Amino acid sequence: xxxxxxxxxxxxxxxxDLERDGSTSWEGIRNYKARNNMRAMKKGxxxxxxxxxASPPGIVGIAEVVKEAYPDHFAFDPKHHYFDxxxxxxxxxxxxxxIAFVEKLPRMVSLPEVKLTPELGxxxxxxxxxxxxxxxxxxxxxxxVAMAAEPDAGE
DNA sequence: GCCAACGTTGGC
DNA sequence: GCCAACGTTGGC
Numbered sequence: 001x002x003x004x005x006x007x008x009x010x011x012x013x014x015x016x017d018l019e020r021d022g023s024t025s026w027e028g029i030r031n032y033k034a035r036n037n038m039r040a041m042k043k044g045x046x047x048x049x050x051x052x053x054a055s056p057p058g059i060v061g062i063a064e065v066v067k068e069a070y071p072d073h074f075a076f077d078p079k080h081h082y083f084d085x086x087x088x089x090x091x092x093x094x095x096x097x098x099i100a101f102v103e104k105l106p107r108m109v110s111l112p113e114v115k116l117t118p119e120l121g122x123x124x125x126x127x128x129x130x131x132x133x134x135x136x137x138x139x140x141x142x143x144x145v146a147m148a149a150e151p152d153a154g155e
Numbered sequence: 156g157c158c159a160a161c162g163t164t165g166g167c
Numbered sequence: 168g169c170c171a172a173c174g175t176t177g178g179c
Contacts, residue, residue, distance in 0.1 A: 007164090007165085009164095009165085030163090031163095031164095031174075032174085033174095052164080052165055052166085053164085053165055053166080055166095055167085056166095056167095057165080057166070111166080128172095128173095129164070129165075129166085129171080129172045129173065130163075130164045130165070130172065130173060130174075131164095132164080132165095
């Protein structure tokens with residue numbers, strides 16, 4: 001099983017929205033690296049749910065891949081926000097996956113806290129700007145989950 | 156194929 | 168709201 005991290009702006013779609021909905025499709029990814037990561041996802045893979053553009057931003061929950069990559073049909077609809085004329089229904093350029101709610105973490109592991117943790121310094125969350133779907137190492141995953149089970153060291 | 160212009164992400 | 172980072176587009 002592989003591990004991932006997906007960013008979402010809580011004003012647009014939060015972990016609470018996912019909990020309410022149970023599962024959702026992850027459309028609108030328009031970055032090749034992020035798309036390729038989604039294409040590598042397997043059913044059952046686990047996903048850290050990250051709130052971006054929040055104060056503070058951070059990891060708030062866990063989701064699970066329930067449907068592997070399939071064409072992002074929103075790219076075909078000229079009236080849709082996610083329309084991309086370069087994505088041909090015969091040869092789709094963009095894919096999406098479906099994820100399901102697993103749990104909320106006992107507390108948020110904030111980005112500042114991640115940055116202060118040496119073992120997490122190599123995460124793309126820290127090293128790579130503007131990548132909304134990224135791979136997470138098992139050791140990083142375990143560390144983050146363990147941190148969420150304990151009080152914030154910074155408080 | 157280079158690179159300037161432009162658009163978006165996302166931290167702060 | 169600002170702006171750095173950086174991916175994409177398009178002129179040449």
